[in-house]
Amino acid sequence: MKNGLIEIINVSISWIYIATEHLPILEKWSRMYVELGINVEGIETIHHLLERIGDLKQEVTVLRNRLGQFEE
Numbered sequence: 001m002k003n004g005l006i007e008i009i010n011v012s013i014s015w016i017y018i019a020t021e022h023l024p025i026l027e028k029w030s031r032m033y034v035e036l037g038i039n040v041e042g043i044e045t046i047h048h049l050l051e052r053i054g055d056l057k058q059e060v061t062v063l064r065n066r067l068g069q070f071e072e
Contacts, residue, residue: 018026032038032046 029043029047032043033040038046
């Protein structure tokens with residue numbers, strides 16, 4: 001992948017090395033690209049939106065905990 005979505009560890013003339021912890025997400029993005037025909041820009045958008053959803057879920061959890069303190 002390009003555009004900074006995956007951290008590339010090392011590049012040689014014929015090989016690109018990617019950290020093993022990035023392989024599951026790379027496989028997911030590869031399926032999006034190959035099987036669903038989503039272009040790189042679309043994958044970047046999906047990635048950004050999923051990160052945003054995760055951030056919002058954390059924020060909701062924090063706010064619920066704070067609200068729970070006031071309800072007690």
